[in-house]
Amino acid sequence: MALHQSGEDYLEAILVLQKQRGMVRSVDVARHMEVSKPSVCHAVATLRDGGFLTMDSDYFLHLTDVGREVAEQIYEKHRFFTDRLIEAGVDPATAERDACRIEHVISDESFRRLKAVVEAES
Template structure:
């Protein structure tokens, strides 16, 4: 299943909230992403069908191995671009928003080369 940017954002949100809270429910995602509960419900269903998420009997969300892998890659990119943009003087709030857009559109090759370049400093 090909993930769109929004699906990647949901997986990243689950990962971030798991790191912060331990357990995550759909309502936590809605608050974190500032989206409606029905939007989260639809996304969770789609991600569950794609094998990226599971839910337990208490309605907690859990990343599958596939979902964890995707979420970690997206989150790593997000952190990298946010840090780099702030380092060149971009306002942190703008850097965060721009990183969120860049993380989805840049190729793996370009990202790896930028990351390697960033490690040289």
């Protein structure tokens, strides 16, 4: 199943919340992303059907191995671009918003090469 930008955003949000809190429910995702609970429920159902996450009997969300891999990749791109933009003097809030856009459109190859160049310069 191919993911759209919104699906990637939900996976990334779940990953971030799991790192912060450990256990995550749909309501936590709704608050974090500032979206409605029905929107989260729809996204969770789609991601569950796609094999990216599961929900246990207590309604906690758990990323599958595939879901975690996708979320980690998106989160890595997000952090990379946020950090680079802030280093370039961009306001942190703007850097966060722009990084969220860039992370979805850059190819894996371009990201790997750009990251390698930045790491080589460090």
